[in-house]
Amino acid sequence: EDQVTQSPEALRLQEGESSSLNCSYTVSGLRGLFWYRQDPGKGPEFLFTLYSAGEEKEKERLKATLTKKESFLHITAPKPEDSATYLCAVQRNRDDKIIFGKGTRLHILP
Amino acid sequence: EAQVTQNPRYLITVTGKKLTVTCSQNMNHEYMSWYRQDPGLGLRQIYYSMNVEVTDKGDVPEGYKVSRKEKRNFPLILESPSPNQTSLYFCASSLRGSPRFQFFGPGTRLTVL
Numbered sequence: 408e409d410q411v412t413q414s415p416e417a418l419r420l421q422e423g424e425s426s427s428l429n430c431s432y433t434v435s436g437l438r439g440l441f442w443y444r445q446d447p448g449k450g451p452e453f454l455f456t457l458y459s460a461g462e463e464k465e466k467e468r469l470k471a472t473l474t475k476k477e478s479f480l481h482i483t484a485p486k487p488e489d490s491a492t493y494l495c496a497v498q499r500n501r502d503d504k505i506i507f508g509k510g511t512r513l514h515i516l517p
Numbered sequence: 518e519a520q521v522t523q524n525p526r527y528l529i530t531v532t533g534k535k536l537t538v539t540c541s542q543n544m545n546h547e548y549m550s551w552y553r554q555d556p557g558l559g560l561r562q563i564y565y566s567m568n569v570e571v572t573d574k575g576d577v578p579e580g581y582k583v584s585r586k587e588k589r590n591f592p593l594i595l596e597s598p599s600p601n602q603t604s605l606y607f608c609a610s611s612l613r614g615s616p617r618f619q620f621f622g623p624g625t626r627l628t629v630l
Contacts, residue, residue, distance in 0.1 A: 451607070452621070504562065
């Protein structure tokens with residue numbers, strides 16, 4: 408069965424303390440892997456798309472990487488405004504269906 | 518301004534009373550999708566549409582209907598709502614072929630009593 412598992416479920420960091428969020432996936436034919444940020448009470452906001460193993464994308468303090476079985480979202484020197492839930496999703500080739508992970512709740516303490 | 522709009526934003530209803538949640542986008546996107554988000558279960562896809570008159574089931578389609586008669590609109594219909602459909606619903610749209618740069622609407626919080 409195709410699935411996406413994110414870890415940890417929740418993470419508390421001090422401001423400036425770098426870390427990584429994990430997204431492991433099993434899917435029969437990957438069209439793409441996506442990272443989103445979701446603030447409380449709002450819709451997810453697109454961050455990155457990754458298509459093939461070895462690919463990397465960066466945006467400000469965030470960097471996403473992809474292997475054949477997992478993706479990492481690295482957060483460098485985070486600030487309190489980076490606090491949010493980060494969602495990972497995959498789209499499979501055969502029918503374009505999208506499967507989301509349950510997310511990682513990130514809290515950055517000032 | 519590029520956006521996805523949903524109406525209503527909040528709705529409290531009773532079991533069995535038919536309702537429609539509207540979704541509209543102004544970006545000329547081909548791909549549109551409906552999700553529900555529940556604590557502990559994450560976002561789950563209900564239905565999606567690759568283009569006008571083309572719809573497909575997602576992971577949790579039971580109890581829902583959709584239609585795509587126009588490119589910009591993708592309404593979600595609950596013919597006979599039940600309490601287990603109490604949830605936060607999101608509509609999303611993107612360019613065809615991939616949900617890259619997928620735009621999400623603000624969400625509709627539905628309570629079925």
